[in-house]
Amino acid sequence: MSMRRTTIKDVAGAAGVGVATVSRVLSGGSASPETRERVLNVAAQLDYRPSALGRNLRQQRSGGIGLLLPDITDTFYGRLADGVLACARSAGEPVILGTTGDDPEREAELIGMLMEQGVDRVIAVPSGDGEIWAPTLRAGLTMVFAHRLSTGHGDVPAVLADDRAGVRTAVDYLTGLGHRRIAYLGGPGQEQRLSVFRQALGGLVDEELIVVARGSRDSAYAAAAGLFQHRPDLTAVLAGGNLLGEAAVLAARELDLRVPRDLSLIMFDDVPWAELCAPPLTVIAQPAQDIGYRAAELVLREGGRRPRGVLLPTELIVRGSCAPRRTPNKSG
Amino acid sequence: MSMRRTTIKDVAGAAGVGVATVSRVLSGGSASPETRERVLNVAAQLDYRPSALGRNLRQQRSGGIGLLLPDITDTFYGRLADGVLACARSAGEPVILGTTGDDPEREAELIGMLMEQGVDRVIAVPSGDGEIWAPTLRAGLTMVFAHRLSTGHGDVPAVLADDRAGVRTAVDYLTGLGHRRIAYLGGPGQEQRLSVFRQALGGLVDEELIVVARGSRDSAYAAAAGLFQHRPDLTAVLAGGNLLGEAAVLAARELDLRVPRDLSLIMFDDVPWAELCAPPLTVIAQPAQDIGYRAAELVLREGGRRPRGVLLPTELIVRGSCAPRRTPNKSG
DNA sequence: CATACTCATGGAAACGATTCCATCATGATT
DNA sequence: AATCATGATGGAATCGTTTCCATGAGTATG
Known part of the structure; x- marks a missing residue:
């Protein structure tokens, strides 16, 4: 009943080429125009979708962005997450969300989980201090802090409001x-x-x-x-x-x-x-949303160079909750 | 500089057993007590963490739960997400979050992305109708709807407020x-x-x-x-x-x-x-939070049996925004 | 005592992609 | 004409895990 997924082999077989060629065509490598067209046609006809599982194992990293927030219930972090999702979506990257509750222990746990998953790009509103993040950095993860710095952070770039x-x-x-x-x-x-x-x-x-x-x-x-x-x-x-x-x-x-x-x-x-x-x-x-978006941009840039952090402006919006101090009524 | 991850082979070598034995010990299979202890010791000493990448490829499915919401900025969905995260965390499962903006097209896109990632368990607040979800179900995904039904949904269980x-x-x-x-x-x-x-x-x-x-x-x-x-x-x-x-x-x-x-x-x-x-x-x-939690429970239950949906109670909380209708002032 | 049965064990085959490398054809240069 | 560079191509190795299967030891049953 449940048919096997169509794999790259099926496409290669149907197009009369080797798997290597299919892979190259699909990931933008070099191939002759006629081969490219034939492969693309066959792939479209077979509705072939490359499995991220195979790719991830080979490349030793799962695509995707880890996002660690104190509390997704707080609308500030909700908007921040929205910014990250917007950027990630335009890059076609999945986002793995975890909430720390501002608990360094939970944070460490989540980091472990992410690394186990092969996630190598993380955006975090850090709760723990530098020690927690040291192993993460040593493992070669691309990190960006958002909204807060970690005390004793290494040279992790950060996107902050001013x-x-x-x-x-x-x-x-x-x-x-x-x-x-x-x-x-x-x-x-x-x-x-x-x-x-x-x-x-x-x-x-x-x-x-x-x-x-x-x-x-x-x-x-x-x-x-x-x-x-x-x-x-x-x-x-x-x-x-x-x-x-x-x-x-x-x-x-x-x-x-x-x-x-x-x-x-x-x-x-x-x-x-x-x-x-x-x-x-x-x-x-x-x-908040910009903070998330910019953080995602940074973490996706991946260019070897270490980008400096970003500082975004805040704005005073005067409504009705502040008034001049009443002069103490000495006769009262 | 960057050392290779320790793999199951390293553990097997250091413990003087085969990789199969290590795998069995670590996933609760049968093994003699002394072998088990030795393997666990070595694994702990080497700080071995099994790679989800290898496992996922072998098992043809990435662990994890896909969560599709209209808008993470809306605190209702924020609380719902929080419930899902709470349950997922206790099961050690990562959660991949996507927002649909109530747009069936975006929803379909996200579903495609999730399937590409090998995610086979999805919780969704559906925006599209049954047709969008048909391929998903045919592909054998475990689905649970939350908060809303999809018109013409198949036999997808749903967790709803009453x-x-x-x-x-x-x-x-x-x-x-x-x-x-x-x-x-x-x-x-x-x-x-x-x-x-x-x-x-x-x-x-x-x-x-x-x-x-x-x-x-x-x-x-x-x-x-x-x-x-x-x-x-x-x-x-x-x-x-x-x-x-x-x-x-x-x-x-x-x-x-x-x-x-x-x-x-x-x-x-x-x-x-x-x-x-x-x-x-x-x-x-x-x-909201319960809805998320229960949905996660259902999607994780995985027991072949199709669970019926869940209906959670609502509650009227009277504050100050309702008053008796003023009788029209006929003389006014 | 021989046969059957259980159980722990390790080798090897998947899983599906990417990528190294060798091969071959074609065209350009000496 | 011989050599070299270029570019397309396919076979095979690789990633790390799980799982199938064969093996061998030990025990129970006839």
């Missing part, structure tokens, strides 16, 4: 509105943003106002609620991602802090619901 | 509030929901109040705005997905329709921002 400028813009905007006690609500792997945040605030930085959550929604909410309860004197918050922003809105509402009257809120990453929120959220937009 | 009950609940809720002119704002592949909607409304159904958008945000917004402008007499809307719901909120705001005062809104699929919206959105929650 966090530096983004944080600076946000902080400038808030201080310009008169805010002094500004909190940062961060997620995993945002060391660079933190250092810029400290730097932008100059001497004003108050370490208690810097809180780092793990990747989950629960953790983000806990961090936000804890921060707001512990330091009711803060007047502005910079949330380092849409999950954190969501948590901040929720926690503020829960604690009867009105935005932007009692609390100015600015969020990294523009998401569709930012506009639907009450009030609409002021955000630092990041080109 | 749309029937969901639509009925929503309509009952709205009619219970006094609404009569209820619109349905649908997306691609929701034929079943539409028929249930018509059925639930009984004789009251007004075909002009049924609008179907394509998958994109733009299309959804256009559909919503067009509907609201064309039929200002409607008092309630059922949005068939979070993109449609988002569009409805946006369009209503644009047209100065206040929710729920002028317009009651109920949305399929509970998303985190539904709670952040003003007003918070009443929704029919769908277990």
Whole structure:
């Protein structure tokens, strides 16, 4: 009942040539025009599709791109993945997706799985530090980091949003509105943003106002609620991602802090619901899809030369969640 | 510099046995206890990892699960993918992700790519009709549909949310509030929901109040705005997905329709921002992650028997976007 | 004691592609 | 005319694994 796949041998036999010739014709090698035409005709007639299995074994590598993300549920990573898929599709390459949950152990596990599969090109939002990636690099994989760097990364190129400028813009905007006690609500792997945040605030930085959550929604909410309860004197918050922003809105509402009257809120990453929120959220937009697309471009370029990383611009989009600091009412 | 991978031959040589024995030991075949131990020791010492490439070629199938979704940017599909990944991870199977954009042509292309890769297990949210999937089935692939059926599907098992009950609940809720002119704002592949909607409304159904958008945000917004402008007499809307719901909120705001005062809104699929919206959105929650997980379970079960599909419950979550119909003010 | 049967074992044949290499024909150069 | 370069071509090796089959040892049964 189930017929055997048509193989390159069948095509060779039907066209009256050797398998080597068929292979050459199909992969663009040299062949005489008439042979080429005959082979192509026969191949089309037999509906021949070369098996990636055979090719992969011979070439010692499975085509395809490994994509390692912390959480595909987060729309930021969803858009990033979309960018990777768009580029991969135009190159005809399959994408193998894995989620790490920001857990280095899971990440290492996934890397092992990818290498077992013969995947030799990986795009990752790294959670672990350099040690995890060292064996990967030694094995000769083509790597590109996206959105984050790995501490102690080798010379792995990275595609990043310009966090530096983004944080600076946000902080400038808030201080310009008169805010002094500004909190940062961060997620995993945002060391660079933190250092810029400290730097932008100059001497004003108050370490208690810097809180780092793990990747989950629960953790983000806990961090936000804890921060707001512990330091009711803060007047502005910079949330380092849409999950954190969501948590901040929720926690503020829960604690009867009105935005932007009692609390100015600015969020990294523009998401569709930012506009639907009450009030609409002021955000630092990041080109998530571009990040993915460019990362895929880099990892596919494969040209021996090491490309330097890419830095993509962010953009402040002012909506309604930030207001000038209310001057403390001394008579109240 | 780059050392050759350690192969099964190396292990066999170092352990003083044949390759067949090594293979048997590692894949759970029969072997004497002392041989088994020696082989396992040597394998561990050499850090031997069997190459999936060789195995795949021999077994004529690449492990792994193909996952075909309309749009990974949509959080519903993001959660669905998350479920699939969770199950696949526990089975140690890689997942190859492709997005169709609800375009049957792209879908067919992706199927071709998957078959070329030797993927023989696919989970899909189908956009095309039965004809597209016929060759797939004939080729002996294990298929599971998720979230949607393909019209004229063969005996492909499907994992679905209970749309029937969901639509009925929503309509009952709205009619219970006094609404009569209820619109349905649908997306691609929701034929079943539409028929249930018509059925639930009984004789009251007004075909002009049924609008179907394509998958994109733009299309959804256009559909919503067009509907609201064309039929200002409607008092309630059922949005068939979070993109449609988002569009409805946006369009209503644009047209100065206040929710729920002028317009009651109920949305399929509970998303985190539904709670952040003003007003918070009443929704029919769908277990997106479960759908993915169960689909992966089915496709991995592989037991020759054809499992029947799975129907998962939906849940009405009442928030603040629905209100009783205002009795028309005859003196106004 | 002879025969049959179980069980561990290793050699070798697949799997389907790519690619090295030898062969042969043709045309150009000396 | 002899040699050389060029280019098309097919046979065979190769990738790493699984699996079929033959072999031999050991045990049980007649």
